[in-house]
Amino acid sequence: MRNSIAILLLAVFLAAGCGQGKKAEHFTALPFPSSVPPGMMTDPQDRAEYLASHYWDGITDPSRTFPSDSILISGVRRTDVEQKFADWTSILDMVPLKNAASAVSRLYDRAVACETKDTSSNVFETFTDLFVKYFYDPNSPMRNEEHYLAFVSRLSSYEGLTSEMRDKYAYQAEMCSKNRVGKVAADFRFADRYGKIRTLHEVDAPLVLLFFSNPGCEACMNIIQVLKGDPMISGMIADGSLAVVNIYIDEDLQGWKDYMPVYPEEWYNGFDPDLVIRTENLYSVRAIPSLYLLDKEKRVIMKDAPEDRVFSYLSR
Secondary structure, eight states, X not given: OHHHHHHHHHHHHHHSSTTOSSOGGGOOOBOOOOOOOOTTOOOHHHHHHHHHXXXXXXXXXXTOOSOOSSSEETTEEHHHHHHHHHHHXXXXXXXOHHXXXXXXXXXXXXXXXXXXXXXXXXXXXXXXXXXXXXXXXXXXXXXXXXXHHHHHHHHTTOTTSOHHHHHHHHHHHHHHTTTOTTSBOOOOEEEOTTOOEEEGGGOOXXXXXXXXXXXXXXXXXXXXXXXXXXHHHHHXXXXXXXXXXXXXXXXXXXXXXXXXXXXXXXXXXXXXTTOHHHHTOSSOOOSSSEEEEEETTOBEEESSOOHHHHHHHHHO
């Protein structure tokens, strides 16, 4: 009798939480539990804000009793969850940053609730991986440090992580907090090939494209070709409505000078003589190339943005 009760209690325990239920190998994957805005909500902006916030409610419901492992996340194929995450990034871009940050925080809280309910659940780990992959990886075409900051700033104080991991995420949060969208970009000195010193804030133009590049960088060359070849963008540079500040932050000055014929003369082409950008992390340049779009007052419009997003903005 006692053995029967013990078996029954064990079965009940295994059925609870985001991450358990039937064994994954005997479970037929479920469709993604989509969230639908209320019928009376007809304004497109309101619907976008609703979806940004509630998109993951079905997956992150602690009462779900479906498997969550390397293949399934709350009963849904991980590949499907990742595709939905990619779709969700577009929704976040449709809403104001404060609403996007609120939606990210809500997802974080629900993922933690799943982890608290069942520590063997893979929901929390899955979303942590997806946030890094899509919003923080320097090679991601969807990278967005504002969205990542809303997640990693919470992650850096999560007691369920080791102190080493918390320190890692705290450093990332600190770097993401530099030169944020809407803030004035940090000023710095740069020298041209003749040694003339200028500062970023001295550059006078309605829009400034801060371009961190290296000689011989293939991705940098692609950006150079677009800036020179796109009629709309090259026209903005020609009439002074867009200034390109092309900065080299490493130490091989001879190699940089030898590459000078590649850079258009109407750009501000310079190097960091003080080496503060890299050594003092004045800007978090995690990969080359890196693009920042600034307004006339040097407020950040886009930070380390994918080039296609920058080009689309300028072409409009």
